[in-house]
Amino acid sequence: MMTNVVICGIGGQGNILASGLMGSALVEMGYKVAVGETYGASQRGGSVMSHLRVSDDVERGVLIPHGKADVVVAFEPVEALRILRVYGNPETKVIYDTRPAYPLGVLIGEDEYPSLEDIDAEIKARSSVSYPLPATEMAVEAGNAKVANILMMGALAALDEMPLGPDDFFKVLEQNFHGKALELNKEVFMVGYRRIKEGGAK
Amino acid sequence: MTTKNEPGKTYLMQGNEAIVRGALEGGVHFASSYPGSPSSQVLGMLGHIAEDQGFRAEWSTNETTALQSCMGASFANGRAICIVKQNGLLFHGDTIHCGALGGVKGGLVIVSSDDPDSHSSTNEFDSRHMAVSANIPMLEPASVQETKDMIPYAFELSEELEQMVLVRVTTRICHGRGSVTLGEIPEKRPFTPIGLWDRMVGINWLHGFLLEKLERAREAFEVSPFNHYTGKEDADKLIITGGTGMKYVQEALEEYGADGEVGVLSLGCLWPLPEKLILKHLSKASKVLVVEEVDPFLEEHISAIAGKARLNVEIQGRADLIPSIGELNPEVVFKAVREYLGVEPKCCGEGCPAIEGVNIPARELTFCAGCPHRASFFILKQALRQEGHKGVVMGDIGCYTMAGQRAGQYGYHFMSCMGSGISAAEGLGQLTNYGFDQPVVSLCGDSTFFHSVVPGLINAKMNEANILHIVLDNSATAMTGFQPHPGTGQTAMGFETEKISITALCESLGCRVWRADPFDVEETKNLICKLIGMKGLKVLILEQPCATLAAKTREKKKVWVDTDICRGSNCGCDGYCSRVWGCPGNIWDFEKNCAAIDEVVCVGCGACASICPSGAIKVEGGDAK
Numbered sequence: 001m002m003t004n005v006v007i008c009g010i011g012g013q014g015n016i017l018a019s020g021l022m023g024s025a026l027v028e029m030g031y032k033v034a035v036g037e038t039y040g041a042s043q044r045g046g047s048v049m050s051h052l053r054v055s056d057d058v059e060r061g062v063l064i065p066h067g068k069a070d071v072v073v074a075f076e077p078v079e080a081l082r083i084l085r086v087y088g089n090p091e092t093k094v095i096y097d098t099r100p101a102y103p104l105g106v107l108i109g110e111d112e113y114p115s116l117e118d119i120d121a122e123i124k125a126r127s128s129v130s131y132p133l134p135a136t137e138m139a140v141e142a143g144n145a146k147v148a149n150i151l152m153m154g155a156l157a158a159l160d161e162m163p164l165g166p167d168d169f170f171k172v173l174e175q176n177f178h179g180k181a182l183e184l185n186k187e188v189f190m191v192g193y194r195r196i197k198e199g200g201a202k
Numbered sequence: 203m204t205t206k207n208e209p210g211k212t213y214l215m216q217g218n219e220a221i222v223r224g225a226l227e228g229g230v231h232f233a234s235s236y237p238g239s240p241s242s243q244v245l246g247m248l249g250h251i252a253e254d255q256g257f258r259a260e261w262s263t264n265e266t267t268a269l270q271s272c273m274g275a276s277f278a279n280g281r282a283i284c285i286v287k288q289n290g291l292l293f294h295g296d297t298i299h300c301g302a303l304g305g306v307k308g309g310l311v312i313v314s315s316d317d318p319d320s321h322s323s324t325n326e327f328d329s330r331h332m333a334v335s336a337n338i339p340m341l342e343p344a345s346v347q348e349t350k351d352m353i354p355y356a357f358e359l360s361e362e363l364e365q366m367v368l369v370r371v372t373t374r375i376c377h378g379r380g381s382v383t384l385g386e387i388p389e390k391r392p393f394t395p396i397g398l399w400d401r402m403v404g405i406n407w408l409h410g411f412l413l414e415k416l417e418r419a420r421e422a423f424e425v426s427p428f429n430h431y432t433g434k435e436d437a438d439k440l441i442i443t444g445g446t447g448m449k450y451v452q453e454a455l456e457e458y459g460a461d462g463e464v465g466v467l468s469l470g471c472l473w474p475l476p477e478k479l480i481l482k483h484l485s486k487a488s489k490v491l492v493v494e495e496v497d498p499f500l501e502e503h504i505s506a507i508a509g510k511a512r513l514n515v516e517i518q519g520r521a522d523l524i525p526s527i528g529e530l531n532p533e534v535v536f537k538a539v540r541e542y543l544g545v546e547p548k549c550c551g552e553g554c555p556a557i558e559g560v561n562i563p564a565r566e567l568t569f570c571a572g573c574p575h576r577a578s579f580f581i582l583k584q585a586l587r588q589e590g591h592k593g594v595v596m597g598d599i600g601c602y603t604m605a606g607q608r609a610g611q612y613g614y615h616f617m618s619c620m621g622s623g624i625s626a627a628e629g630l631g632q633l634t635n636y637g638f639d640q641p642v643v644s645l646c647g648d649s650t651f652f653h654s655v656v657p658g659l660i661n662a663k664m665n666e667a668n669i670l671h672i673v674l675d676n677s678a679t680a681m682t683g684f685q686p687h688p689g690t691g692q693t694a695m696g697f698e699t700e701k702i703s704i705t706a707l708c709e710s711l712g713c714r715v716w717r718a719d720p721f722d723v724e725e726t727k728n729l730i731c732k733l734i735g736m737k738g739l740k741v742l743i744l745e746q747p748c749a750t751l752a753a754k755t756r757e758k759k760k761v762w763v764d765t766d767i768c769r770g771s772n773c774g775c776d777g778y779c780s781r782v783w784g785c786p787g788n789i790w791d792f793e794k795n796c797a798a799i800d801e802v803v804c805v806g807c808g809a810c811a812s813i814c815p816s817g818a819i820k821v822e823g824g825d826a827k
Contacts, residue, residue, distance in 0.1 A: 010565065020216070020379060027214040027381055035214070035379035038321070047565045059345070061449030062378035065457075065532035078562050085559065101803070102789055103565040104608060107780045109790075114560040125557045136802065145802050 001056045003161045004064040007152075008049035008083045009075025010101050014149035019050035022153055025164055025172040026054050036062030047079055054163070072127075073156050075135070075149065076101050077119045084126050094127045095155045095196070097135040097148060131155065131196060138195075139188055147188045154192025166193055205251050207387045215382040217375040218243045220346045221313055224353025225283050226255060229388045231308070232275035233259040234268040236653065237682035238287025239322035240376035241315035245285055246685060249694030256390055261686055261694045264620075264653040265290035269297050272310055277402050279308040279394035281357050288316045288327040289619065291368075293654075295332075301366060302336045303412055304404035307394070309357035310366040317373050318495045318529030322681075324599070324617070326527070328496040333368045333473040337412050339419035340368040340473035341428060344448040346380035348470060352428060354385070359422060363415045370472070372495045373529070374446045420474040428470025429479060437465030440487035441539070442480075444469050444500050447493035450535035457536060458545050469500065477507055484508055484515060491542040492519035495530055518542060568609040571787040572749030572805035575602045577720035578674055579610035580783065580813075582643070585730040593641045593734060594630065598623035598655070600647035601681045601748075602674050609784065614645065621646070621654025624662060624671055631668040641734045642669045649679035649687040651704055662739050663711050670733045670740045673704055674720075676748040684751050708741045715741045721809045749805045759806035760822040761787070763797045768818035770796035775815045783813055 007019045016037050023033045036051040053060045069087035072094045074080030080096035088094075098116060105111035123130045133155060139148035150173075157164055166189060173185050203219040205226065215223065221244050225233060233252070235245035245259060252259035258275075262268035265286045272282035286294065291314040298312070314329040333340035341356055343349040349371060356367040423429070433455075441451050441464055448468040455461040467483050469475070484490065484507065492501040498520035505517050520526050523538040540547060569576045579602070586593040597603060597614030598621065605613035616626055627644035634642070646655045651673055662669065679685040686692035691701035708715045716733065718726040726744070733740045771777070779788040779797050787804035790797060797818065808821035 012570075020214070023379055024214040027212060032381060033214055033379070035216075036374060037216075037377040037379075046567045059380055061446065061453055061532065062374050062380070063450075063531050065453070065536065079565075081560070082562050085562075101786075103563045104568045104784055104786070105566060106563050107786070107789060108608070108784060109777065109781050111563040112561060113563055118560045122557060122560055140802075 001163070003054045003071070004069050005052040005054070005071040005073060005156065005161075006049055006064060006069045006083050006087050007052060007073045008047065008079045010079065011046055011048050013075045014146060015048050015050055015075060018149040018153050019052050021169070021172050021176065022156065023052055025169045028171060029164060029168055031056060031163070032059040034060045034062045047082065049083060070161050071095070071156065071159060073152055075152060077116060078114065080123055081119055084123060088126050090126075090128060092127045093159060093161070094123050094130040095152060096123065096130070096132055097152065098132045099134065099136040133192070133195060135192065138191055142188045142191060143184050147184055150185045151188040151192040154189035155196045157189075158193045158196035166190060203247050203251070204384070205255060205387070209384055209386045212381050212383045214379050215346055215350070216379045217346050217349050217371060217377065219247065220350035220382055221285065221353060221371070222247045222251070223382065223384070224350045226251070226387050227350070227385045228309070228311075228354035228357040229281055229391055230283055231257050231280035231390065231393075232272060232282040233257065233285070234262045234271045234282070235285040236262050236265045236268055236290055237679055237685040238290050238315070239682055240317055240373040241285050241287060241313060241371065242682035242685065244313070245694055246683070249696065252695050259694045263688060265293040266297050269294050269301065269312065273301055273306065273402065276306040276308040276310045277396060279391070281309045281391075283311045283313065283353070285313045286315070287323065288314060288329050289323070289325070290314070291329050291332050292327065293620075298332060298336045298338070298366070300404035302338045302404075303406070303408050304402045305364040305408070305411070305415070306360060306366050307364065307402065309360035311353060311356040311360060311369060312366060313369045313371060315371045315373070315376050316496060319373070321373055324603070326496055326529070328499060329368070329370045330472060330497070330499045337416050338366050338368055339363065339416065339423075340370060341470055342370045342445045342472050343375060343428075343470060344443070344445055344468050346375065346378060347382050348428065349375055350382050351385070352470065355428070359419065362422070363418055365415045365419070370445070372445055416474050420476065423471035423474065423476040424478050426471045426476070429476060430468045431465060431483065432468075433461065433465040434463055435465070436486040437463070437483075438486065438488050439464045439543070440467060440483055440489070441465070441491045441493060441542070442467045442469060442500060442504060443492075444472055444494040446495060446530055447535065450530055450532055451493055451539060453532065454536045454539035457548065458540060458543055460543050460545070464543075472500065475503055475507065480504060480507055481511055484513060485511070487515055489542070490515055490517045491523065491538065492517065493524065493530065493535060493538065494519070498526075566607060566609070567604050568784065568786060569601065569604060570750050571785055571803045572753070572807035572809065573601070574676055574720045574744070574746035574749065575605065575610065575674060576783070576785060577723060577746070577809050578602075578672075578744050579605045579613040581720060581723055581727045582672070582730060583611040583613060585727050585734065588731055589641065589734055592639075593643055596623040596627040596630070596642065596644040598644075598646040598650050600650050600674070602645060602647060620650055621658055624655050624658035624669075627669045627671070628658065628662045628665060628667040632665070634668045643734070644669055644671045646671070646673055648673060648675040648677060648689050648704060652688045652702070656707070659708065659713070659741075660711060663713060667739045668737060670730070670742060673741065673743045675704060675743050675745045678748040678751050680748045680751065684748070704743055713739055713741045715743065717743045717745055720744045720746050721807065721812070723809075723812050749807055753805040759808060761799050761804055761806055761808055761811070762820050763799055764818050764820050765794065765796050767816050768796040769816060770794070773816060779810050779814055779819065783810055785810060
């Protein structure tokens with residue numbers, strides 16, 4: 001068994017934390033895990049991604065080869081597309097937050113942000129199944145936009161490719177969060193988890 | 203990072219965490235660093251655990267002071283670790299050479315993190331050459347587990363040889379995560395008194411001893427557990443890897459079904475090279491591929507070994523099958539291995555649909571929402587425009603290095619290494635006495651000021667420079683993650699220390715100093731115009747805390763656009779707030795055709811309110827700061 005997941009978005013969205021928590025949960029379960037963080041100066045608004053590689057026998061290198069992602073989890077729509085084009089294949093599954101974050105060039109008016117319909121159409125064409133989620137909105141509703149990353153991890157965990165359930169992830173959450181923050185993280189994880197289990201595919 | 207003493211337990215660990223854990227298992231007494239990515243996080247983590255674990259961890263003013271402090275700790279038989287990035291290692295230059303000559307007492311390990319592809323650097327220099335030049339032993343891990351294991355080994359080796367040991371890591375190790383099985387955390391060893399005739403002196407009559415130590419290191423490396431051979435015995439095809447190369451090669455060989463016919467020698471001991479071990483495998487091979495990060499270091503030294511032994515062997519690597527610049531990744535290594543093996547590419551031709559793609563906008567780097575640097579460069583550019591764009595701006599290293607791009611209005615002409623801006627400006631400014639007719643401005647951040655600008659400022663003062671030097675003081679080493687520096691009043695272990703005032707320091711040198719707030723756009727612009735017109739050395743300190751740091755403690759004010767006032771594209775400003783100002787918090791509502799604030803991104807600094815010509819941007823409480 002070998003699952004390759006790319007988790008992508010822009011700096012500051014909690015991508016690295018999310019992939020680290022997911023990886024830790026899988027190591028606790030005895031899986032061989034490698035995670036690569038591409039961060040650059042990503043705190044300053046650049047694209048950022050983590051590669052999560054889960055295997056039951058060998059610990060792999062930290063980067064997923066092009067075209068070999070089984071799942072792409074994107075915290076932003078064009079980032080989903082950017083990554084899918086390079087790391088995806090026709091069998092890839094995609095979960096993405098539908099909230100756009102406009103790059104500087106778009107704000108300045110020198111570049112255009114594609115329509116969400118066009119993005120969605122291309123994602124569908126390039127993947128086996130896609131799950132558009134208003135994750136940031138759902139996280140704001142639950143109490144804090146910042147926990148959208150954990151909501152997305154809940155959605156990821158609901159896919160058959162991931163050999164873990166909510167309780168496995170909660171163990172790691174409990175080691176890293178306490179009190180209200182822990183409860184909020186658990187809550188939004190389940191929001192994402194249920195959303196996929198109940199069929200959010202398009 | 204776990205500090206539990208539970209040998210045998212396995213955790214997912216980041217490479218930087220593994221360095222910390224390795225230091226702990228190596229019985230560290232003293233740790234010192236100046237932040238530099240990709241290893242910026244290491245000392246911060248050491249600082250958090252230092253008090254509980256009974257050792258000293260400190261952020262140092264720069265990398266040279268960091269290493270020299272470690273040498274002091276080593277003198278009392280303490281174990282010391284110094285963590286730097288590749289530029290920091292180069293900054294060590296003199297210290298590492300003299301230090302190597304003098305040798306060490308307690309184990310002294312330097313961890314240098316290289317950044318192939320320069321993800322968060324201005325360069326991809328290769329640290330390994332420093333070990334050769336200074337004649338010190340060098341190791342490089344191939345996995346996160348090896349990173350953890352190598353640090354205690356390096357301490358032992360350092361003490362055995364009485365020599366400092368360099369451990370080279372790269373971005374994919376520092377920022378990769380893998381399973382790490384813990385070892386034991388030992389009791390801290392007591393220090394040894396320094397006797398009347400004990401010496402640590404770097405002097406040339408020790409040159410012979412220096413080389414002898416290196417030969418003893420070579421013997422140790424011949425049998426070190428950090429060099430592994432896998433695959434076919436006596437293989438005709440041999441791949442030699444250093445660092446991250448090993449795992450990419452393993453995956454590539456599986457991909458092409460060649461894992462049975464090729465031998466893979468993964469070297470963890472890189473200097474001096476274990477010649478006998480290498481020759482044992484090299485002499486059986488006719489064709490060798492070397493896979494390593496950045497320069498053809500192993501490739502060239504192994505070619506020399508093969509040449510001296512008069513072997514008839516073809517050695518390939520960075521010189522041909524692998525691009526001579528950039529980092530290793532699966533694509534580069536798969537291609538190189540495929541060409542080395544002479545097999546056809548596995549193409550995904552079928553099943554990969556040809557899909558017409560939408561335009562994906564580039565996501566260029568920019569200053570964070572509310573960043574004071576955005577305001578500073580906006581103001582500087584306006585002031586220079588007012589002066590007919592004659593001013594020459596000499597930049598430096600920090601977040602504000604991004605000002606060379608659109609984010610900072612392409613705000614500087616010159617940028618080199620840390621601390622270079624002011625001295626380059628000094629030299630250029632001197633030419634104004636000989637007919638050069640352009641005003642000269644230099645820049646630095648607060649952390650860079652302490653790191654290496656102070657000597658430049660003294661030089662500028664002594665030589666009566668004709669420059670305006672601007673300190674962009676955001677009270678943080680922001681680029682690398684908000685580490686304390688001498689101006690912040692904090693130490694790595696969380697204790698308070700007396701702040702060093704940049705203003706007072708400059709004034710004590712006799713400099714004329716002005717202070718301004720970059721969020722007072724108009725006033726600060728007028729001041730810069732005035733200072734550019736004045737002769738002599740002027741220091742301007744632009745003070746406003748880093749927005750990302752301030753957002754953690756400051757209550758966020760609501761900023762909004764009054765859509766009754768904003769005239770949208772009918773206003774002559776042409777979307778000034780979103781188009782020119784360029785803060786990610788200032789967006790454009792294409793449906794309503796007017797400016798808007800992205801509330802998720804906005805940090806509530808309110809600086810944009812002062813640049814809107816219609817006054818449509820409103821700040822809660824009416825205060826723009």
